[in-house]
Amino acid sequence: MGNRSHSLGASQDSSSGSPGRLRSGGGRTKPDWYYRQSGVIPLRNRYHHPSFLLITSRKGSRWLIPKGIVEPSLSPRASAAQEALEEAGIRGSIEPTPLGRYRYRKWGGMCTVTVFVMDVTEVLDDWPEASSRRRRWVAAPDAARLLSRSGLKRLVRRLARNLQQPPNNPEIRAPYSP
Secondary structure (H helix, E strand, O other): OOEEEEOEEEEEEHOOOOOOEOOOOOOOOOOOHHHHHEEEEEEEEEOOOOOOEEEEEEOOOEEOOOOOOOOOOOOOHHHHHHHHHHOOOOOEOOOOOOOOEEEEEEEOOOEEEEEEEEEEEOOOOOOOOOOOOOOOOEHHHHHHHHHHHHHHHHHHHHHHHHEEEEEEEOOOOOOOOO
């Protein structure tokens, strides 16, 4: 067997010639930082008939939220904003505190996704991944039904419940409707 070292509980094969590359023999196949991800649940009309923006996977087989690897030079929040622009063609205000996290398996390991809420202020007609993704605004119950990852469904349901409660800030009020 080759010379192996351990970093953060993951085995690395030093004979591969690429530091930080993890061996693929039944374990992680990417550097540790690939497994740290962030994304946003894009939201519009927060206080009056809120809806969430979902996007398709690149293959178009699943609905999901804009998310991706947290680049080493970015914070999770900044990375989530970048992914929202690249994958969904949206810009907006991202809450400073994450809504929560969910986990899923990929590349022989477990990815942890930190999820933020984004109040969408701009929807672009053209964006970097427009040719490989579709996007759709949906009501909260539909979003939870369309998403495949149970942890993400849980976060969408939590956000929907929070949106049904009146805001703590008295200056922010839902629009009047008789």
